[in-house]
Amino acid sequence: MSEVDLIINCAASVNFDDPLLDAIQINYFGCYRMLELAKECKKLLSFTHVSTAYVNSNKTGFIEEKIYDLPGVSDPEEEIARI
Amino acid sequence: MAERMLKKNSGNLKVTIIRPSIIISCYEEPLSGWTETLAAAGGITLTAALGLLRNIQVDVSQILDLVPCDTVSNLILAASASTSMKISPCIELYHSTSSHKNPCTITMYKKILLSWVRRYPFYKMVFEPKITTIADKKLWRVYRFFDEEVPTKALQMYAALPVVGNKDLLEKANQLA
Numbered sequence: 001m002s003e004v005d006l007i008i009n010c011a012a013s014v015n016f017d018d019p020l021l022d023a024i025q026i027n028y029f030g031c032y033r034m035l036e037l038a039k040e041c042k043k044l045l046s047f048t049h050v051s052t053a054y055v056n057s058n059k060t061g062f063i064e065e066k067i068y069d070l071p072g073v074s075d076p077e078e079e080i081a082r083i
Numbered sequence: 084m085a086e087r088m089l090k091k092n093s094g095n096l097k098v099t100i101i102r103p104s105i106i107i108s109c110y111e112e113p114l115s116g117w118t119e120t121l122a123a124a125g126g127i128t129l130t131a132a133l134g135l136l137r138n139i140q141v142d143v144s145q146i147l148d149l150v151p152c153d154t155v156s157n158l159i160l161a162a163s164a165s166t167s168m169k170i171s172p173c174i175e176l177y178h179s180t181s182s183h184k185n186p187c188t189i190t191m192y193k194k195i196l197l198s199w200v201r202r203y204p205f206y207k208m209v210f211e212p213k214i215t216t217i218a219d220k221k222l223w224r225v226y227r228f229f230d231e232e233v234p235t236k237a238l239q240m241y242a243a244l245p246v247v248g249n250k251d252l253l254e255k256a257n258q259l260a
Contacts, residue, residue: 005167008159008163039094046097048101049098049099049101051086052102052104053148065177065178067086080084
């Protein structure tokens with residue numbers, strides 16, 4: 001923990017017919033727990049998360065390299081708690 | 084969701100996010116065409132090259148955004164290194180797709196796949212590779228029935244006949260079906 005300088009999180013489930021709760025446990029909380037772990041690493045230089053180009057599939061046209069807000073969702077954590 | 088959670092909770096960490104599209108086998112490292120998994124585009128490529136997948140229900144004008152897996156892994160390493168050089172906490176986003184200027188279309192994928200499979204055919208090839216793309220779902224079902232189900236059923240029945248058929252042939256027919 002005191003010597004780690006790079007964390008790459010590329011684990012995810014791409015089974016689109018998984019139950020929603022399982023998919024959230026793997027794809028959302030997997031990343032969340034890795035982030036918690038990363039915060040405890042003293043020498044960490046970069047936390048790398050591998051997402052997918054289809055996260056903004058609700059949008060059409062040119063998609064920039066930035067994080068878009070979901071329509072109608074202000075806080076992702078609240079939305080997850082609701083589910 | 085995970086990306087937005089990262090944006091909110093990253094605190095004083097330097098975060099890199101990579102967004103690859105559909106990942107296909109390697110371009111050159113460690114070997115051209117090497118793949119370990121049949122997820123994503125690997126499954127379609129293999130079954131089509133073996134001649135098992137013959138009719139696909141798809142709109143040919145769409146983009147099939149394929150990206151070789153070594154390109155993605157190289158980007159992950161390069162982007163992580165680039166982010167780690169930054170001084171202040173930040174979120175860096177990188178896309179890893181075929182570009183909007185030169186997108187990989189389904190027609191292109193089909194053409195390239197068939198040309199390479201004809202040049203280097205599989206030893207265990209089942210049928211001659213031929214991909215028919217059909218946009219209409221009902222028409223696709225009809226095509227699939229006559230092109231895939233009827234031959235396998237016929238082979239199964241032929242293999243089960245007492246005089247001409249034999250066990251090996253029946254096993255092979257059952258595998259196909």
